[in-house]
Amino acid sequence: MSWxxxxxxxxxIAEAARIARRAGVILMDIYRTDFDxxxxxxxxxxxxxxxxANAYIVAELEKAFTDDGIxxxxxxxxxxxxxAGRCWYVDPLDGTKEFVARNGEFSVMLGLAIDGVATAxxxxxxxxxxxxxGVVGYDxxxxxxxxxxxxxVSDVADPSQLKLVVSRSHRNRAVAEVVARxxxxxxxxxxxxxxxxxxxxxxxxxxxxxxxxxxxxWDACAPEAILKAAGGRFTDLxxxxxxxxxxxxxxxxxxxxxxxxxxxxxxPAVREAARSAGLIE
Numbered sequence: 001m002s003w004x005x006x007x008x009x010x011x012x013i014a015e016a017a018r019i020a021r022r023a024g025v026i027l028m029d030i031y032r033t034d035f036d037x038x039x040x041x042x043x044x045x046x047x048x049x050x051x052x053a054n055a056y057i058v059a060e061l062e063k064a065f066t067d068d069g070i071x072x073x074x075x076x077x078x079x080x081x082x083x084a085g086r087c088w089y090v091d092p093l094d095g096t097k098e099f100v101a102r103n104g105e106f107s108v109m110l111g112l113a114i115d116g117v118a119t120a121x122x123x124x125x126x127x128x129x130x131x132x133x134g135v136v137g138y139d140x141x142x143x144x145x146x147x148x149x150x151x152x153v154s155d156v157a158d159p160s161q162l163k164l165v166v167s168r169s170h171r172n173r174a175v176a177e178v179v180a181r182x183x184x185x186x187x188x189x190x191x192x193x194x195x196x197x198x199x200x201x202x203x204x205x206x207x208x209x210x211x212x213x214x215x216x217x218w219d220a221c222a223p224e225a226i227l228k229a230a231g232g233r234f235t236d237l238x239x240x241x242x243x244x245x246x247x248x249x250x251x252x253x254x255x256x257x258x259x260x261x262x263x264x265x266x267x268p269a270v271r272e273a274a275r276s277a278g279l280i281e
Contacts (some may be wrong), residue, residue, distance in 0.1 A: 004241075009120045009139045012065075012112055016122040017131055017143075019060045020108040024126030026249060027093060037100055045096045050074050050124065053092035053108065060124050061088050063108075068112075071249070073218050081217075081245055087242065089112050089221035094123075097167065100189030104128065105168065105191030111221025113244035118234075121222030123194035133197040134229025142199055151201040153229040153259040159269075162262055163206035164179065165196045174211035174277045181269040197223035197257050201230035207258035209270050215251040217244055217255040223257065234265040237274035253279050 037045050054074035061070050066119040069080030069087035080087055088110060093099055095106030095158055104127035111121040123132040129201035132151070140151035160183035166175060168189045179187070188205055190196050193215065199205040220242055224234040234242055242280030256263075256270050274280045 008135045009112070013066050013133050013135065015060075015064045016112070016120070017059055017124070017133060019064075020110055020124035020131065021124050022060075023057050023092060023108045023228065024124050026053045026056055027099070027106070028126050031099065031102070037236055043099055046101065047096065047098060049091070050093045050096060054090070056123070057090050057092055057108070059109065061090070061254055069190040071218060073216065075215040077169065078247055078249060079138055081247060081249070083217055085115065087244060088219040089113060090224075091218040094194050095192035095218060101277070103168070103191065105195060107192045107194040109194045109218065109222040111218070111223075116243045116245045118221045118224040118228070118242060118244060119207065120230075121225030123192075123198055123222050124224060125192075125195055125198075128204065130198070132226050133202065134201075134226035136225055136228045138229060140226050140229035142198070142202060150225070152203070153200055153227070153230050153232040154203040154206050154258060155261045156206050159183065159262055159265050160185065161203075162186070162266070163207045165190050165199050167191070167196075167210070172211060174273045175209060177276065178209055178211070178269050179274045181268065181272070193219045194223045194226075197227045197232075197234070200232055200257055201227055206262060207266055208255070209237070209257075209266075209273075210251075210255040211270075211273055211279065212254060213250060213252045213279060215255060216249045217242070217251065217279040218249070220251055220255060227257055233258050236280075237270050238280045239267050239271070242268075
């Protein structure tokens with residue numbers, strides 16, 4: 001990690017990257033088998049991969065950062081989110097539906113919030129050996145098959161020229177309303193919030209909108225840190241920043257991830273669709 005500058009949470013990024021890569025091996029070992037699928041709730045699958053990777057990540061973070069809080073999707077105790085200071089938000093398998101469908105669009109996500117603000121993050125896509133990382137206020141990077149490159153979002157400002165990345169499993173009518181209002185003509189699909197944020201950071205897409213309350217803080221922390229480090233914006237659908245802490249893990253007012261150049265033009269259309277969907281007033 002020699003390319004990271006002093007003061008950039010070098011150790012945190014290095015440890016998170018190591019842990020995410022190893023968790024990715026755990027996922028892929030199970031991915032290649034005839035694994036079972038259970039459901040925590042309707043349309044909310046969980047597999048042995050989720051639970052095994054979760055246990056590994058939590059144990060490794062506890063060893064590496066003994067004083068930090070840890071909130072992980074497959075760990076029931078979320079009391080660490082109430083601690084002041086530093087807390088890791090972990091999604092051991094973001095994109096379980098994609099994992100089950102075996103399309104490769106899933107990731108491991110580790111985000112570090114400091115004093116309630118997403119500050120550092122790692123997102124690892126094991127299928128293609130892609131690791132996104134970033135520290136807000138410094139830089140974001142992509143490591144892919146041994147090659148490293150710096151990440152910067154696009155400067156496309158005209159909403160009609162933006163490329164929207166949409167969920168393969170969650171596209172809804174409200175998103176279609178945003179597309180119509182902005183005159184969007186280019187779309188691509190991807191699973192995993194982290195991979196969508198990564199595509200925006202790579203300039204392969206320009207924005208993503210999740211007009212639903214069905215996501216959680218562990219879906220947001222790492223992608224937010226990486227996208228902001230790459231010069232992008234990551235807020236709720238009202239345009240308000242995320243705060244990490246407290247016992248309510250739900251992102252009740254959705255997600256908007258966008259390059260900075262188009263954010264202010266996109267936000268009014270997103271707000272209107274969110275109001276129509278009853279997510280914001």
